[in-house]
Amino acid sequence: MNFVPLLLYAAALVAYAWHFGQRSAVVGRTATTLLVAGALAHTFVIGMQTMEIGHVPVAGATSAISTFVWLLALAYLYTEMTTDERAMGVFILPLLVALQAIPAFRPGVEDRAAVLQGPLFGVHVSSLLFAYASFALACVIGITYVLLFKEIKAKHLGFFYARLPSLQVLDRMNQRAIVIGWVFLTLGIVVGAVWAAQARGGYGAGDPRVQAMSLQDPKIFVALVCWSVYSFELFAARAIGWGGRRAAYLSALGFGIVLLNFVPISYFLTRSHNF
């Protein structure tokens, strides 16, 4: 079922790339329409799975990726509609397509471990997924900032100069995305810690995974590294003028770590989060 949104995202990617090259308004609208269709199909898929298993499919790594892709598509669509700026689509869509390929090629309804329960668990997962979606947007905006910055600095006003919004707008969008992401990342980590403490003493006492939830676990450790990177960026942008290009590089670095944590570590390394 995850194939339908994947195909629509892939079609939207082609349209966004075409639009970016040719700047045809009709193609641009087609791209947005395809992405909206993909997001709707995805909503339907996630809705069906929710009905089937009785909760939003976020517990397993694969279904969490699918839900993340869905949130990112919605967050991007929101950005596009509020700024009336389609240029970023060509950078976001490859990420959507690549990540959505994982649930599409690894189907199967998730089987939620009995230990994963309570309202705190839901808050933990959904805040983190939302934070990651914000960081993905910040990363893409940061990359476009650097591309435009380099063209203006090099006095070679070409491809990106003609297609991207101004540096100031990109910088502001980047900062906003980082702030929102940081707030949800912080919330997700704190709530996760509280949940783990409760579970360890109560219903999760016998589960080895719950007992493995500590700073020694790569997933948790890397999440905290991530938090440090974004906290530093926020601090540096305000206190020592590390806006602009440095902030853009930091947001790319931060999201690189997020992706590392989200895909390879979730599948292969973690002992605490392999549900």
Next chain:
Amino acid sequence: MDLLLVGISHRTAPVDLRERVDFSGRGVPDALRALAARGSTREAVIVSTCNRAEIYVACDEAARSRMDLEQFIGEFNGVATGEIAPHVYELDGTEAARHLFRVAAGLDSLVVGEPQILGQVKEAHSAAADAQTVGPVLNRVFHSSFAVGKRVRTETGLGAGAVSVSYAAVALARKIFGALEGHSVLVIGAGEMGKLTALHMKSQGVQHVTIVSRTMAHAARTAEAIGGANAAPWDDLDAALGSSDIVITATGASAPILTKARVEAVMRPRRNRPLFVIDIALPRDVEAAAGEIEQVFLYNIDDLQATVRENLARRASEVSRAEAIVAEEVEKFGAWLRSRGAIPTVVALRQRFEAIRRAELDRLDFKLSALPPDARARVDEITHLIVEKLLLTPTEQLKSVTDADTVGAYSEALTRLFGLDDQEKADGERDRRIEPFARKRPR
């Protein structure tokens, strides 16, 4: 009816001749009226800008109108016809349409892709519409030209990119800061160049302009000339740099005023807020190394000129795409124009039918005269309706044919089948001004 264009432009005529052939200065409506009074044309539009003076007409006899238009241009503007003749170009039919489409698209402009010309073409058409000198042919060709202009603007990059130094500077400032409202400009030097650039920035939405000059009195005078600008003493230069977003340097100093160290010192308290420095002075006012500082964007006059050249080159590369759009619309217009080749046949056919109806009514007049007047009116109406109904389909069929061969074949067949030749001879030229397509359809 034929479409004809006679005119001069920057491509064919020197500027002193263009200045004297100036319809807009003498009044386009007057010119249109004077031209209509000569009777050599059916429809006329005059496109008059500082780079061109062109008359588009629809006429019956192209050769006669052509001669008359050349004379008219000379007479109306008080220039000897012999002086204009070597610079005049004349095009007809689809070639005239192609020329108009290229003009509206900005392809024929001095600066390729400049946007004003489309508005000027629209004005020319509406002036002619007000003077009631446009009809079906010119309406069609001008509306097509508006569509071409719009398509070229939206579908190609022909009009993209700044093509003058001051616009290039403003475009760059927009790419760095977004909207210019709320940003401030500092002009160093009270000379003419600095003043002009500051004025341009102000017209583009910058609110705060500060002038700094070594002589405070000069700065104050320039600030006053700009209107709404402030002057600051030379000693406050660093403070002024700290609070500005865009700096324009245009002094006559022989050594750089803004060294890298000085700009670095200014940037620190700014917390790396971007600074756009435009150095239009010769020799340079800003050390080239200052451009290496993070968040300092340094452009000198040569850099800006280089971007203008790049933009011009990019526009040139879009020309073929624009020409393709022109060709497409010329094709459509040509088809429409050819479909009008059937009009004389349609007119003759209708006249033939009407003549038969009249003749029959006259022949039966003695019988009909016994009827009461309203019954006679009914007979007249019914016979008229029958004729209209019979002609409806053939008229529409002829109207829809767009290739010249088929039009010719149809006309030939109709002429023979209904003996239209004799009819034409009989009627002479009496009713050729009837516009059959404009008629109301029967109910």
